[in-house]
Amino acid sequence: MGLSERPDGSGPARVVGLCGTCRHAETVTSVRGSIFCVCRLSASDPRFPKYPPLPVMVCEGYVSVQRCAGRGDGAPLS
Ligand code: SF4
Numbered sequence: 001m002g003l004s005e006r007p008d009g010s011g012p013a014r015v016v017g018l019c020g021t022c023r024h025a026e027t028v029t030s031v032r033g034s035i036f037c038v039c040r041l042s043a044s045d046p047r048f049p050k051y052p053p054l055p056v057m058v059c060e061g062y063v064s065v066q067r068c069a070g071r072g073d074g075a076p077l078s
Helices: 012-016
Strands: 025-029 035-039
Touching: 012 035
Parallel strands: none
Antiparallel strands: 025 035
């Protein structure tokens, strides 16, 4: 699940960085408002931590959720 950025740029997507729009990410907000990202790629590739330190600004595994839109099977377009 990706996170939407607020119009003023202060939203949670800025806090999590790339994970906010990555198809491998599952973002969770605690009752105290802390944001955690679970990287599902970590289950199959040890290079990626299950809980990446945020914000993630550069990542080899990043795949934009927008690249998967419209394909139906969720796979990247390229
Ligand atoms: S692959 Fe990278 S950008 Fe995507 S969820 Fe994992 S750590 Fe975040």
